Amino acid sequence: MKRREVLKVASLALLTTITSGYGATNSVMHDKVKDKSSVNNKKNPKVVVVGGGWAGLALAKHVKVFAPQSEVVLVEKRDHFVSCPMSNEWLVGLVDLEFLTHSYIDAAENNNYTFLNATAIDVDKKRDILITSEGEIAYDHLVFAVGIEYDYFNWAKDDKTLEQRLRNEYPAAFIPGSEHITLKEKIKNFKGGNFILTVPKGNYRCLAAPYERACLIADYFKHNGIDGKVIIMDESNHIRIKDKGFSSAFEELYKDRIVYMPSAEILEFDLDKKMVKTDFDEITFEDASFYPNVKAPSILEKLHMTKKTPFNRIEADIDQYTYKVKGINNIYVCGDARPMGFSKSGNTAFSEGVNVAQMIADEIHGKDPVWKSPVTTCFSLLSTKPEREISLYTEYRYTKKGGMDFKNNLTDEAWKTNGLGEAKVAYSWAESMYKNMFA
Numbered sequence: 001m002k003r004r005e006v007l008k009v010a011s012l013a014l015l016t017t018i019t020s021g022y023g024a025t026n027s028v029m030h031d032k033v034k035d036k037s038s039v040n041n042k043k044n045p046k047v048v049v050v051g052g053g054w055a056g057l058a059l060a061k062h063v064k065v066f067a068p069q070s071e072v073v074l075v076e077k078r079d080h081f082v083s084c085p086m087s088n089e090w091l092v093g094l095v096d097l098e099f100l101t102h103s104y105i106d107a108a109e110n111n112n113y114t115f116l117n118a119t120a121i122d123v124d125k126k127r128d129i130l131i132t133s134e135g136e137i138a139y140d141h142l143v144f145a146v147g148i149e150y151d152y153f154n155w156a157k158d159d160k161t162l163e164q165r166l167r168n169e170y171p172a173a174f175i176p177g178s179e180h181i182t183l184k185e186k187i188k189n190f191k192g193g194n195f196i197l198t199v200p201k202g203n204y205r206c207l208a209a210p211y212e213r214a215c216l217i218a219d220y221f222k223h224n225g226i227d228g229k230v231i232i233m234d235e236s237n238h239i240r241i242k243d244k245g246f247s248s249a250f251e252e253l254y255k256d257r258i259v260y261m262p263s264a265e266i267l268e269f270d271l272d273k274k275m276v277k278t279d280f281d282e283i284t285f286e287d288a289s290f291y292p293n294v295k296a297p298s299i300l301e302k303l304h305m306t307k308k309t310p311f312n313r314i315e316a317d318i319d320q321y322t323y324k325v326k327g328i329n330n331i332y333v334c335g336d337a338r339p340m341g342f343s344k345s346g347n348t349a350f351s352e353g354v355n356v357a358q359m360i361a362d363e364i365h366g367k368d369p370v371w372k373s374p375v376t377t378c379f380s381l382l383s384t385k386p387e388r389e390i391s392l393y394t395e396y397r398y399t400k401k402g403g404m405d406f407k408n409n410l411t412d413e414a415w416k417t418n419g420l421g422e423a424k425v426a427y428s429w430a431e432s433m434y435k436n437m438f439a
């Protein structure tokens with residue numbers, strides 16, 4: 001039997017046993033967790049990772065690398081992966097959907113773990129059981145790498161109709177899926193006038209992406225003869241990242257096409273009149289994409305694993321050194337759901353997934369886990385003809401007070417293009433990351 005067939009059979013066996021219902025028990029799996037004190041002495045400890053994004057994919061792969069004797073299951077609610085990084089480029093036709101789309105089956109097969117296409121719903125912490133839409137699954141170590149959800153509270157409060165209209169009519173497109181398709185259609189069909197993009201306060205997903213998106217949409221309008229302006233309503237009083245690179249692009253490349261508004265917090269929406277109000281202005285728009293605050297996903301709230309931080313209303317409540325949920329020794333959170341002030345970005349989440357995999361492997365091997373810095377590296381395109389890019393590299397350090405600080409923060413904000421007018425490095429970075437997660 002070929003390896004592909006063996007893995008298929010293994011996955012099927014897993015599914016067959018766990019699809020017997022949430023209340024049903026899987027005797028093979030539950031046997032593993034009867035004696036909690038022996039978790040680290042087990043021959044084949046079971047590591048369950050919820051969330052197949054940048055953090056979860058890195059984690060599932062690297063637990064197998066650092067502790068090959070472990071059994072790793074990746075639980076992901078989507079049946080295929082679509083990348084957010086490079087999706088701004090897809091919005092304006094620089095890359096096709098195939099470039100962004102990848103197979104979880106390939107990732108699992110190539111990296112020796114099991115992929116379970118299911119939604120995590122609950123955890124029985126006493127029995128170390130994860131409850132999913134497809135049944136129950138036992139774990140010795142459980143990691144939530146579940147990314148973010150939107151938090152419309154500051155805009156909509158309890159007005160569910162407004163929240164629903166904002167979600168459907170003006171999606172943020174910062175979580176992959178239909179929202180991106182809707183936004184692409186909006187850009188393509190735009191007839192002219194004001195196109196609003198908002199930038200939330202707090203630590204939102206990909207600090208650079210809203211500014212990059214503004215540049216690429218303005219560039220698209222320019223090259224497609226669309227008499228449109230991109231209005232960036234930034235809740236902060238300054239461009240949050242690569243300030244020099246973006247502000248010079250707004251000023252020199254898009255003087256007539258981008259209006260940057262700092263401290264522009266929307267206090268009122270009139271969606272029927274297509275108008276928003278701030279403290280100072282009333283702005284009408286022809287179309288928009290409203291990016292709200294972000295928060296840790298609701299499953300973590302339901303499990304009482306969240307807290308308020310200086311950055312956001314709802315973030316995961318973990319020990320910042322070990323990534324363990326406070327008070328629970330074998331449940332971790334990493335990636336964008338974490339509370340630390342690290343950039344909520346794919347490279348950061350990926351490197352953190354590798355680091356947490358190492359810490360779990362260390363525990364499995366009876367060693368003390370050692371914290372390592374995640375690495376943020378981020379390329380932003382400013383224009384298409386020629387392609388120009390700016391970039392950033394950051395590491396972090398764990399402070400004596402138990403917090404985080406920046407280390408080795410480097411930015412290159414002079415617009416870069418190679419001799420062929422291409423932003424080669426951005427594409428190569430994405431390709432190498434996809435290869436690392438899926439090949």
Ligand SMILES: Cc1cc2nc3c(=O)[nH]c(=O)nc-3n(C[C@H](O)[C@H](O)[C@H](O)COP(=O)(O)OP(=O)(O)OC[C@H]3O[C@@H](n4cnc5c(N)ncnc54)[C@H](O)[C@@H]3O)c2cc1C
Nearest residue numbers: 051053054055077084085120147174335336344345346347
């Ligand atoms: C437009 C845009 C551009 C970006 N550009 C860059 C860039 O250039 N460079 C960069 O480094 N980063 C970039 N990012 C940021 C990057 O996409 C995120 O930081 C990264 O995806 C975070 O990884 P994660 O694993 O924490 O979360 P995610 O990638 O969101 O993964 C979380 C996964 O968990 C799954 N999940 C959630 N809940 C459950 C559940 N209950 N059960 C099962 N599965 C669940 C989700 O379906 C999802 O697949 C960009 C983002 C956007 C939106």
